[in-house]
Amino acid sequence: MSGWALLRLHAILVYLFMFLPVGIVVVLSFNASQFGSFPMTGLSLRWFEALWHNEAIMRAFRTSFLLGTLTALISTTLGVLASLAMVRYRFPGKQAISTLLIAPILVPEVVLAVALLLFLRALGLPKTFPLLILGHVIFTMPFVILVVQARLASMTSHVEEAALSLGASPVQTFFAVTLPLLGPAIFAGALFAFTISFDDITGTLFWKPGGVETVPTQIFAMLRNSISPEINALGTVMIVLTVGLPLLGMAVARRVDSGRHH
Amino acid sequence: MTDSAVELSNIVKRFDSFTAVQRFSMSLESGSFVTLLGPSGCGKTTTLRMVAGLLDPSEGDIRIRGRRVNEVPIHQRNLGLVFQNYALFPHRNVFDNVAFGLKYRKVSKADIRQRVNNALELVQLPDLGRRMPSELSGGQQQRVALARAIVIEPDVLLLDEPLSALDANLREDMRIELKRIQTQLGITTLFVTHDQSEALAMSDKIVVMRDGVVEQIGAPREVYDKPVSEFVAGFLGAANIVDARVHELDGDNVLLQVDDLGMIPVPRARCPACAPGTAVRLVLRSEHLIVQRADEEHSHDGLYLSARIATVDYQGQAIRYFLHCGKHTLQALNMLDGPAFNEGDSVSLKVRHRDAVVLETPR
Ligand SMILES: Nc1ncnc2c1ncn2[C@@H]1O[C@H](COP(=O)(O)OP(=O)(O)OP(=O)(O)O)[C@@H](O)[C@H]1O
Ligand SMILES: [Mg+2]
Numbered sequence: 001m002s003g004w005a006l007l008r009l010h011a012i013l014v015y016l017f018m019f020l021p022v023g024i025v026v027v028l029s030f031n032a033s034q035f036g037s038f039p040m041t042g043l044s045l046r047w048f049e050a051l052w053h054n055e056a057i058m059r060a061f062r063t064s065f066l067l068g069t070l071t072a073l074i075s076t077t078l079g080v081l082a083s084l085a086m087v088r089y090r091f092p093g094k095q096a097i098s099t100l101l102i103a104p105i106l107v108p109e110v111v112l113a114v115a116l117l118l119f120l121r122a123l124g125l126p127k128t129f130p131l132l133i134l135g136h137v138i139f140t141m142p143f144v145i146l147v148v149q150a151r152l153a154s155m156t157s158h159v160e161e162a163a164l165s166l167g168a169s170p171v172q173t174f175f176a177v178t179l180p181l182l183g184p185a186i187f188a189g190a191l192f193a194f195t196i197s198f199d200d201i202t203g204t205l206f207w208k209p210g211g212v213e214t215v216p217t218q219i220f221a222m223l224r225n226s227i228s229p230e231i232n233a234l235g236t237v238m239i240v241l242t243v244g245l246p247l248l249g250m251a252v253a254r255r256v257d258s259g260r261h262h
Numbered sequence: 263m264t265d266s267a268v269e270l271s272n273i274v275k276r277f278d279s280f281t282a283v284q285r286f287s288m289s290l291e292s293g294s295f296v297t298l299l300g301p302s303g304c305g306k307t308t309t310l311r312m313v314a315g316l317l318d319p320s321e322g323d324i325r326i327r328g329r330r331v332n333e334v335p336i337h338q339r340n341l342g343l344v345f346q347n348y349a350l351f352p353h354r355n356v357f358d359n360v361a362f363g364l365k366y367r368k369v370s371k372a373d374i375r376q377r378v379n380n381a382l383e384l385v386q387l388p389d390l391g392r393r394m395p396s397e398l399s400g401g402q403q404q405r406v407a408l409a410r411a412i413v414i415e416p417d418v419l420l421l422d423e424p425l426s427a428l429d430a431n432l433r434e435d436m437r438i439e440l441k442r443i444q445t446q447l448g449i450t451t452l453f454v455t456h457d458q459s460e461a462l463a464m465s466d467k468i469v470v471m472r473d474g475v476v477e478q479i480g481a482p483r484e485v486y487d488k489p490v491s492e493f494v495a496g497f498l499g500a501a502n503i504v505d506a507r508v509h510e511l512d513g514d515n516v517l518l519q520v521d522d523l524g525m526i527p528v529p530r531a532r533c534p535a536c537a538p539g540t541a542v543r544l545v546l547r548s549e550h551l552i553v554q555r556a557d558e559e560h561s562h563d564g565l566y567l568s569a570r571i572a573t574v575d576y577q578g579q580a581i582r583y584f585l586h587c588g589k590h591t592l593q594a595l596n597m598l599d600g601p602a603f604n605e606g607d608s609v610s611l612k613v614r615h616r617d618a619v620v621l622e623t624p625r
Contacts, residue, residue: 158349161316162407164336165343166363166414173337176362180353 026239029232047233057234060218064198067129067214071136071197076190078137079144080182086145087152102146104139112139113206127209135207136197143196144189151185184254191249195242266325267292267450268313268418273322275308275474282308284474286322290418291466293448295441299461300471301497306454309471310420313452315339326417337366342411342419342449346426348403350395356382356406357391363414381413382406384443401432408440412447419444419451425460437464458498462486470494492621495545500582502551502592506544506620508536518544518620522588523567526615533620545619551594552612553583553603564612571607585611 032042051057085091086098104112116135125131159181163173179186201216208217215238222231266289275283283305290296298306311317313324315336324331331339350359360378369377382388385405395403404424411419424440425433441464444451455461461468462482470477470485470493478490489495492503506518506526515527516536526544536542552564553571560566567587575582581602583594594611603609 156347156349158345158347159351161314161336162343162345162349162410163351163362164316165314165339165341165420166410167337167340167366168362169337172366177351 022239025232025235028229029236031229031232034229047229048237050230051233051237054230056213057215057218057230060213060215063212064214064216067133067136068194068198070133071140072190072194074133075137075141075193076144076186079141079189079193080148080186082141083145083148083152084178087149088157102142105142109139109200109202113203116203117206127207129209129212132204132207132209132212135203136200139200139203140193140196143192144186147189147192148182148185151182155181187252188246188249191246195245199238199242265292266290267294267327268452269323269325269328270309270313271323271325273309273312273319273324275305275312275317276320282474283312283319286474286476288469288476288479290450290452292450294466295444295451295453295464296467296469297453297455297461297465298469298471299455299458299497300477301456304471305474306456306471307422308474310422310452310454313418314341314343314420340414340417342414342416344404344407344411344419344421344424346423348395348400348407348427350403350406350410352395354395355391356387356393356395356398359395359406360391360410360413362410367414377413378409381409384412384446385409386439400428401436404428404436405439408443412443412449417450419449421451421453423455424453426455426457440464462498470497472497487617487619489545489619489621492543492545495619495621500548500593500595502546502548502590503621504544504546504590506542508533508538508540508542510538511536516620518542520544522590526565526613526618528615528618528620532618533622535622536620540622543621545621546592546613547617547619548582548593548595550614550617551585551592552614553585553594553596554610554612556608556610558610560610560612563614563616565615567611567613569609569611571603571605571609574602574605576602585609587611 029047030043030045032044032046082101086094086101113135116138120127120131160173160177163177164170168176198214199216200214201220204214204217205220208214213221215234219231219234219238222228268290270289271287273283273286274281286305286309288296298309300306308317312319313326315331315334319332326339351362354362357378360381361374364374364377378391379388382391385408387402387405387409390398390402390406395406398406404427408424421440425436428436437460453461453464465482467479468482468485469479472493478485478494480488485494486498489498489501495501495503504520504523506520509517509519509525511517511530512527514530516530516533518526518528520526528544530536533542553569554566556568569585569587569592571583572586572591573584575584579598581596581598583596583603585592585594592611
């Protein structure tokens with residue numbers, strides 16, 4: 001066998017190893033029987049129904065949505081402003097600040113989680129929902145910044161300068177020119193932030209106040225007791241949300257962008 | 263006070279320790295077309311951006327219509343700005359692009375429509391209002407950018423290499439078009455280019471810059487015919503520049519001794535301060551050197567040197583020869599009528615010495 005064929009085989013195995021379990025979870029979530037084993041005895045949506053009636057899970061969903069939405073809102077706003085500063089202005093210490101803003105995705109999440117926890121403890125602050133949001137903002141903002149910065153850098157500042165020369169004040173220029181041109185990138189950044197927050201477990205486990213559960217921590221808690229087929233259904237819903245949302249977002253962004261040309 | 267629309271006095275621009283523009287002074291008369299010309303990096307854009315208010319000068323004053331504008335932000339300066347890359351608003355159609363500036367002025371809806379249509383007509387794009395910028399060619403986009411800049415009736419029109427992104431043929435058309443519009447509106451214009459033929463063709467006044475310093479300011483003919491420095495002579499048209507020594511003053515002429523080329527008489531007026539023995543530099547423009555057959559008759563208005571063709575550069579209607587003439591390599595740009603000479607031919611080089619320029623300060 002040639003080296004390339006070996007490499008290809010290896011790649012296929014790695015992908016199988018990663019995606020096969022995911023596929024099995026999805027398939028089993030439609031299984032009619034109580035016990036997750038093949039061959040399946042029949043198709044059914046009963047586990048999804050059970051989810052719907054499970055108060056703890058629905059509460060976790062609501063918490064995750066709220067957390068994800070607020071995280072997306074805050075980290076997008078801050079991320080857009082930070083990107084503007086990084087791309088459009090010159091100031092001392094810019095390089096250091098730029099690195100610092102991106103750092104949270106370079107540091108292992110556990111380290112970040114423990115560090116923030118210890119920091120809160122040192123300050124004598126109790127764990128609260130706003131602090132959980134703050135934690136999520138810290139590690140979702142780099143994604144917003146990366147996406148928005150890339151777009152800004154590809155946009156010359158000449159369009160903004162043209163607007164200024166025509167009599168629009170800097171604030172008017174921002175709303176009339178910069179923001180619309182950044183629109184798709186901001187949207188993509190916000191979706192990233194939402195999905196990452198929605199998906200997160202490590203940081204959330206460390207930071208969440210007692211009694212608050214998000215979907216991932218809820219799954220984690222449920223797994224400790226038993227392996228219920230409900231978890232498969234929940235997993236399927238999570239996959240649809242975290243894969244589907246960004247895809248949907250990208251499709252919308254593309255439409256908006258191409259609509260611009262007609 | 264003179265009728266100057268823009269006045270720069272002693273402008274200096276430093277970026278950290280680097281000085282991009284050094285003691286720059288000039289004035290733009292109302293309605294005139296002034297060009298900043300110079301090689302890449304000489305500070306043209308920096309100067310233009312200071313007039314626009316996009317950069318603050320480190321020193322010096324900028325006045326627009328007599329008002330000092332150093333502290334006036336760009337959106338209050340009433341300027342038209344056109345860039346090399348058009349910089350249209352990609353999310354707005356042509357009409358809205360042109361109308362943009364009027365929306366920030368107290369202009370009624372009906373007037374906006376009227377003025378935008380007039381502007382689009384002026385740039386010869388009357389029917390394209392509904393198109394998006396991405397649906398236009400480069401030339402059309404630049405016309406829209408121009409319409410957008412002039413519709414607000416700016417005090418000054420600032421153009422930073424607006425033609426450089428267009429291909430050669432279109433560039434010539436646009437150049438004529440731009441000049442027509444400028445003349446028709448009588449709008450004061452500051453134009454930046456590194457293309458000497460654009461500068462010569464369009465300007466009332468050319469400011470030749472080098473390394474942030476003004477080398478010469480003058481009408482196109484003036485900077486072309488009477489360059490004050492070797493740099494200006496070399497930058498505007500291809501020039502041959504050789505070392506010479508003043509041999510003697512001979513009536514209305516000065517006889518210059520050039521190694522290998524012999525004695526070249528030039529009019530005294532070209533070299534008022536020449537004294538015998540002074541070292542000078544002699545500028546012979548390539549279009550003032552005419553290549554002839556070696557056996558062709560000599561006329562009395564020229565000086566003839568024997569030379570050999572080293573390289574031939576065919577350019578369509580014209581031809582550029584590089585010739586060996588003693589130790590010198592000279593270039594001659596001739597209109598082409600009849601057969602061209604070939605490499606290695608021995609020819610006679612006619613020098614129109616009355617057109618020669620003498621630089622009295624050797625390098
Ligand atoms: N923001 C800046 N910071 C530091 N140096 C700068 C800055 N802007 C321009 N310069 C320097 O100033 C000099 C003049 O630049 P400028 O853009 O005015 O040149 P130019 O004459 O317009 O050249 P070109 O024909 O290439 O556009 C250059 O050496 C450039 O590197
Ligand atoms: Mg420039």
